[in-house]
Amino acid sequence: MEILKVSATSKPVSVAGAVAGVIRSAGRVEVQAIGAGAVNQAVKAIAISRGYVASGGIELCCVPSFVEIQIDGEVRTGIRLVVEIRPGRDRNGVP
């Protein structure tokens, strides 16, 4: 699964475009963020990306979990958001 790493300075609109692109081609994508600022940008990006893929009839959902990420030899706990196509829903969230 492709991984998009988001930081506190990432632009949500840019990340949203990347999320939408990977969703269209691969159906799912993992978004990783460490720290409150990064998690906030990641969640905003996913909210924006929902609008990008809605025109194609795709409805997204995401599954958050914790992940240990090694950075410069140090292990830090981050958040992993697996974004995928929500099964059995149309773009309005109607089953």
Next chain:
Amino acid sequence: MEILKVSATSKPVSVAGAVAGVIRSAGRVEVQAIGAGAVNQAVKAIAISRGYVASGGIELCCVPSFVEIQIDGEVRTGIRLVVEIRPGRDRNGVP
């Protein structure tokens, strides 16, 4: 739909317990957060709540969107995370 309001000082474990409780009784819950610190606590809470409901065979997913929230007469933009039971999956995420 029940709304749980999360702040930057909310304890993720406590919010996770509340999320799991509402999911078990109502099947879905809305988590609202304003600001990076609050969004981070909300996402951590949802990640933790996944473990709480997994023993009952429930797998969660969440759908983020923006929401205008009025606080003390002022309108602020927050994040709404609708948490619901992921259709068609078992607790390991296997279809």
